[in-house]
Amino acid sequence: MSIVLTVFSVSLISTILATLVVLADKVLNNYGECEIDINDGDKTFMVTGGSNLLSTLASSRIYIPSACGGKATCGLCKVRLGSEVGAVLPTEEPYLTKEEIDANVRLSCQVKVKSSLKLYIPEELFNVREYKAKIVRITRMTRDIKEFQFALVNPASVAFKAGQYIQVVTKPYANIKESVMRAYSISSLPTNNQELEIIVRLVPGGVCTTFMHEYLQEGDELSLRGPFGEFYLHEGGDTLVFIAGGSGLAPIKSMVFDILRQKLDKKLIFFFGAVTKQDLYYVDLFTKLDAEHDNFQYVPALSQPDISDEWEGEIGLITEVVGRYITDTADMQAYLCGSPGMIDACIRVLEKAGLSQADIYYDEF
Amino acid sequence: MRQDPRLQMIENNMHQGVLATYGFLGSDTRSLADVLQADQIAVHDLGTDHRALATKMRSFTAAGLKALGVPVTVNRLYQVTVEEFKGSIPCPFGDNYQARKVLTQVSSPTKTLYWSDLNLHMIEEHGFYEGIGARYRIDPRAIAELLEEEADRR
Amino acid sequence: MDGGPAISPIILLFAAIFTSNMVLANFLGMCSFISVSSEYKTASGLGKAVSLVMIVTTVINWLVYRFIVVPLGLDYLRYIIFIVVIAATVQIIEMAMDRYLPDLYMKLGIFLPLITVNCSILGISLFMIIRDYSLVQSLFFGLGSGLGWWLAISALAAIREKIAKNKLPLGLEGPAITFIITGIIALAFIGFSGIFIIQ
Numbered sequence: 115m116s117i118v119l120t121v122f123s124v125s126l127i128s129t130i131l132a133t134l135v136v137l138a139d140k141v142l143n144n145y146g147e148c149e150i151d152i153n154d155g156d157k158t159f160m161v162t163g164g165s166n167l168l169s170t171l172a173s174s175r176i177y178i179p180s181a182c183g184g185k186a187t188c189g190l191c192k193v194r195l196g197s198e199v200g201a202v203l204p205t206e207e208p209y210l211t212k213e214e215i216d217a218n219v220r221l222s223c224q225v226k227v228k229s230s231l232k233l234y235i236p237e238e239l240f241n242v243r244e245y246k247a248k249i250v251r252i253t254r255m256t257r258d259i260k261e262f263q264f265a266l267v268n269p270a271s272v273a274f275k276a277g278q279y280i281q282v283v284t285k286p287y288a289n290i291k292e293s294v295m296r297a298y299s300i301s302s303l304p305t306n307n308q309e310l311e312i313i314v315r316l317v318p319g320g321v322c323t324t325f326m327h328e329y330l331q332e333g334d335e336l337s338l339r340g341p342f343g344e345f346y347l348h349e350g351g352d353t354l355v356f357i358a359g360g361s362g363l364a365p366i367k368s369m370v371f372d373i374l375r376q377k378l379d380k381k382l383i384f385f386f387g388a389v390t391k392q393d394l395y396y397v398d399l400f401t402k403l404d405a406e407h408d409n410f411q412y413v414p415a416l417s418q419p420d421i422s423d424e425w426e427g428e429i430g431l432i433t434e435v436v437g438r439y440i441t442d443t444a445d446m447q448a449y450l451c452g453s454p455g456m457i458d459a460c461i462r463v464l465e466k467a468g469l470s471q472a473d474i475y476y477d478e479f
Numbered sequence: 480m481r482q483d484p485r486l487q488m489i490e491n492n493m494h495q496g497v498l499a500t501y502g503f504l505g506s507d508t509r510s511l512a513d514v515l516q517a518d519q520i521a522v523h524d525l526g527t528d529h530r531a532l533a534t535k536m537r538s539f540t541a542a543g544l545k546a547l548g549v550p551v552t553v554n555r556l557y558q559v560t561v562e563e564f565k566g567s568i569p570c571p572f573g574d575n576y577q578a579r580k581v582l583t584q585v586s587s588p589t590k591t592l593y594w595s596d597l598n599l600h601m602i603e604e605h606g607f608y609e610g611i612g613a614r615y616r617i618d619p620r621a622i623a624e625l626l627e628e629e630a631d632r633r
Numbered sequence: 634m635d636g637g638p639a640i641s642p643i644i645l646l647f648a649a650i651f652t653s654n655m656v657l658a659n660f661l662g663m664c665s666f667i668s669v670s671s672e673y674k675t676a677s678g679l680g681k682a683v684s685l686v687m688i689v690t691t692v693i694n695w696l697v698y699r700f701i702v703v704p705l706g707l708d709y710l711r712y713i714i715f716i717v718v719i720a721a722t723v724q725i726i727e728m729a730m731d732r733y734l735p736d737l738y739m740k741l742g743i744f745l746p747l748i749t750v751n752c753s754i755l756g757i758s759l760f761m762i763i764r765d766y767s768l769v770q771s772l773f774f775g776l777g778s779g780l781g782w783w784l785a786i787s788a789l790a791a792i793r794e795k796i797a798k799n800k801l802p803l804g805l806e807g808p809a810i811t812f813i814i815t816g817i818i819a820l821a822f823i824g825f826s827g828i829f830i831i832q
Binding site for chain 3: 119120123124127128131132134135138139142143200201203204228
């Protein structure tokens with residue numbers, strides 16, 4: 115009898131407490147409908163409160179760039195708020211400067227939507243969409259670089275400027291339980307607006323590149339977000355110098371093809387730096403382009419070619435080769451994409467040759 | 480022993496697949512507090528400190544970085560190759576340090592060590608050498624041995 | 634039972650802080666006391682959170698004991714019942730704080746789940762039953778014990794912060810020196826004994 119009573123009373127008390135917790139959750143975590151007002155009325159909509167701002171905005175199709183997906187580790191998803199949401203959380207603090215805190219800039223993944231909010235974001239973000247895309251072709255370019263071609267499924271076309279990037283949203287795989295987002299420059303032409311092409315170099319231990327290189331198959335569907343970025347052709351410049359290394363070739367390819375297609379009256383010279391011949395790719399493509407266009411010159415350079423490479427092109431660090439070619443910098447613009455080490459070194463060389471910092475545009479990995 | 484909840488949050492970031500595919504703790508079953516403590520003692524025993532080790536390692540990386548991927552010889556003994564990859568990886572200690580994906584390989588006549596820029600930062604600022612079995616675990620004793628080879632030569 | 638023993642609640646409050654300090658005299662709640670005391674700021678945050686939870690759970694457990702456990706004759710189940718009541722209370726406090734006191738939630742929030750399993754919280758509820766305290770006495774006892782725990786962990790953390798800058802013999806680093814410090818603080822607190830006697 116006492117066993118029955120014990121079991122019964124313990125169950126009863128647990129049930130009552132569980133009910134209380136559930137009720138409290140219903141009452142306390144219910145923030146109802148909240149109004150989100152972006153850029154002083156440019157866009158307003160109602161959302162259900164209770165989740166973080168980043169995912170709330172994403173569910174309303176406003177995509178703030180983010181890489182970690184809401185763990186407060188990338189510090190990318192900053193937005194400026196126009197309403198008070200309480201003090202800065204310890205998790206956001208390291209990512210915000212004093213000026214940003216004073217201007218009420220917060221990490222949108224750490225702000226919980228509890229009431230109606232006003233916020234300010236760059237207008238370009240309104241054009242950012244999430245695309246469902248299908249992989250039509252994966253091509254191996256070098257031992258660790260692959261080219262991925264996507265056909266857009268929904269929406270079926272995209273508007274972007276040559277040089278901009280998109281974010282790939284990974285799916286959970288192997289021991290990776292959450293999806294992440296990583297940025298890759300678009301290497302295809304803006305006129306070919308139903309397809310996107312990106313170039314991805316495998317990073318040892320990289321969450322997204324491992325997924326792309328080892329788990330993705332032709333025919334798979336994937337989500338892409340974009341376009342983002344300010345690395346595109348700017349006004350002016352009769353001579354354009356492009357310098358790339360590794361997968362930094364992607365935006366340059368898009369820009370070069372776009373300029374040549376428009377038949378702009380500009381002189382282009384494209385330097386591509388690698389260590390040995392096996393790190394070079396698209397050689398035939400650019401050599402052919404060089405032959406077809408009088409105003410385009412292609413300069414691949416190897417810093418340490420193997421004897422078996424039988425290399426007859428330029429030899430030396432990319433900085434040395436650029437230094438040999440660039441002597442007159444009048445009316446010149448330079449576009450650089452590659453590793454920070456390469457970019458820093460090339461900027462020094464270009465500045466030494468007389469190019470002003472304002473005419474050097476670069477996209478660091 | 481239960482650890483500081485802040486340290487626990489950091490440990491959660493370190494698991495496989497959260498910030499990096501391999502994770503920072505490998506097959507180590509110890510808590511983060513214990514991992515830090517053990518390496519602290521090892522470094523103490525070597526008669527040096529985290530910052531001094533990191534500074535020496537950083538000088539190899541800096542020398543290799545200038546060569547843009549081409550192997551260079553440092554101090555006539557070490558072969559150093561530095562490779563830069565796209566992207567950055569946040570420090571799991573949540574201090575807004577975004578490490579560039581720079582891998583340094585240093586070979587002496589007897590051994591080869593690898594480290595990333597994140598390793599350098601974590602050793603310098605947090606005294607963290609990663610858990611045993613982690614892909615980028617770098618044992619402070621191994622670093623000291625590598626550095627000693629040069630002293631032995633002199 | 635309603636009257637409780639003849640001790641003024643105010644005396645109980647001070648006794649719980651000094652003479653029968655939860656951690657230094659009764660050695661309850663040692664786990665988080667040792668492991669979360671390396672930094673003063675964190676330790677003080679945990680101390681405040683423990684105080685808050687102690688006050689609330691003592692009162693709730695007193696009511697539960699008086700009006701549910703005793704009438705149903707479930708005295709032998711009190712450990713289990715107190716534990717689940719504490720767990721549920723902490724959950725609800727966490728949610729309420731998140732909603733109405735976001736600033737406080739930010740500071741104490743991460744400690745709340747840790748507190749559910751802090752044995753000093755359960756200890757308070759059991760002492761109050763064993764010693765037959767009235768509701769008012771229990772309230773002050775809970776408040777005093779919480780403040781006492783806060784005082785103890787803050788003192789320990791402050792000392793550990795000072796020590797962290799100095800070189801220690803290797804075998805004494807970490808928990809070892811912490812236990813020694815705890816012992817010395819406890820010895821110091823013995824100086825208070827005899828002022829109030831409650832146990």
